[in-house]
Amino acid sequence: MEFNAHKPIYLQICDQLYGQILSGDLKADDRLLSVRDLGIELGVNPNTIMRSYETMTAAGIIYNKRGIGYFVAENAKELVLNEMKNEFINNELPQVIKKMKLLGITPEEFLKLAN
Numbered sequence: 001m002e003f004n005a006h007k008p009i010y011l012q013i014c015d016q017l018y019g020q021i022l023s024g025d026l027k028a029d030d031r032l033l034s035v036r037d038l039g040i041e042l043g044v045n046p047n048t049i050m051r052s053y054e055t056m057t058a059a060g061i062i063y064n065k066r067g068i069g070y071f072v073a074e075n076a077k078e079l080v081l082n083e084m085k086n087e088f089i090n091n092e093l094p095q096v097i098k099k100m101k102l103l104g105i106t107p108e109e110f111l112k113l114a115n
Helices: 009-023 035-042 046-058 076-103 107-114
Strands: 062-065 069-072
Touching: 009 046, 009 076, 035 046, 046 062
Parallel strands: none
Antiparallel strands: 062 069
């Protein structure tokens, strides 16, 4: 995995796992790789993986079965979808709208292109 220097690695790992949840590659109650195994696979420090897992656990997207590992929560897909929509609306969409205004692209033109 290639990391973007403009976003913390632990959040990029969350994004990767979110993508797997949304695509259906990870389903409810699927077991995630161990912290150590995912760290080896991605070539990052296990502490970074742990921070990703803690972030996702705090959001209710995954849960920990002590001594067994981390698992995808039942409503993870819905939670990820809501979180990613909010992130897009609050962080990315304003930039798109600003660029559209600069370029003189009307909402109608945009909708025509989007379809």
